[in-house]
Amino acid sequence: MTMTSRRAFLTGTAAMGATLATPGLLRAQSGGRVVVGTWGGDYARLLTEDVQPVLANAGGYRMVLDTGGATARKTKLITAARVGGGAMDVACLSDTDMYQMYAQDILTPVAELDIPNYANVFDTFVNDYSIPHIYSGMVIVYDTTQVSTPPTSYADLWTEEYRGAVGFSDILFNPVLLAASLAHGGGATDFDTAKDALMELKNAAGGPKVYPSNEAIANAFEAKEIKATLMWKARAYQWSQAGLSVAAATPSEGAIPVTFNAATTRFTQNKPGSAAVLNTMLDPEMQLVFAKAMGYLPTVSNAEISDDMHETLGFTDAEREAFVHPNYGYVAEQLSDTLTWWNQSFKA
Secondary structure: HHHHHHHHHHHHHHHHHHHHOOOOHHHHOOEEEEEEOOOHHHHHHHHHHHHHHHHHHHHHHEEEEOOOOOHHHHHHHHHHHHHHHOOOOOOEEEHHHHHHHHHHHHHHHHHOOOOHHHHHHHHOOOOOOOOEEEEEEEEEEEEOOOOOOOOOOOHHHHHOOEEEEEEEEEHHHHHHHHHHHHHHHEEEEEEEEHHHHHHHHHOOOOOOOEOOOHHHHHHHHOOOOOOOOEEEEEHHHHHHOOOEEEEEEOOOOOOOOEEEEEEEOOOOOOHHHHHHHHHHHOOHHHHHHHHHHHHOEEEEEEOOHHHHHHHHOOOOOHHOOOOOOHHHHHHHHHHHHHHHHHHHOOOO
């Protein structure tokens, strides 16, 4: 099924449902609990405080959140698929992790679900197996008190200006490799070029520092240990709001997008309820709730952020069209070798 026909299908099924059933009848025939595997913190809080009331009003659905890390969530999904289901109805994962679940045939195709709001998703984020809930892009985040001329390219981090003052987050090794590839003429399936470039950076006097987490990068900025990093633009917005002297520059090579997605499992116990959860997550008002609270952008065209928010965390239409998406299949195939190289060669 093509993208156009799928969207037409989704729109058509939504219209048919509206014609055949009154709201009262829908509430009477639907409802029940929907187990959602998700992150904790602000994400879980917003699901509970903002998404849940809309779900309850729309169809009497009640979310039960199963919070935890992505690795544990993927393990639960794989185990459930092997033994015959039951773990969760909806899974929330990053785009790369979600692709891994799709590759193992754990997810229900979007075309089989009633998700009217999916028709408003930006084309660049559309896939067959999950909804893109929120997004950001990997940009160059720099300390405005230490950098007088803002960077314009990923390649700038290899110049003398940043020698010994670049920090990378350990958990972002995959997009860092993609950025390094783009900076040196490679593409989304050229990690060999990236590895050579990163080793060159490492072997230069005062090579890059690798920090254990995104939060540790923020601490490094605060301590003036680094001048720049490769990071999600949403994080730059959060750190700036918290008082750090940082700004974001979109690279000329094209920003690398990240989406945090949600999908219905093949073994869901409540298919209508899980579809309702996904549809509500794409509601423009709910999209703006997450944008204002977390700094990640709406994935739908009908959720308008303010001019101030757009200036600090948004991307223009041209910048969004220039996004360089990871090749998820390539990333998955290379994962074992990439981790070995990152841990035993680059970080050693």
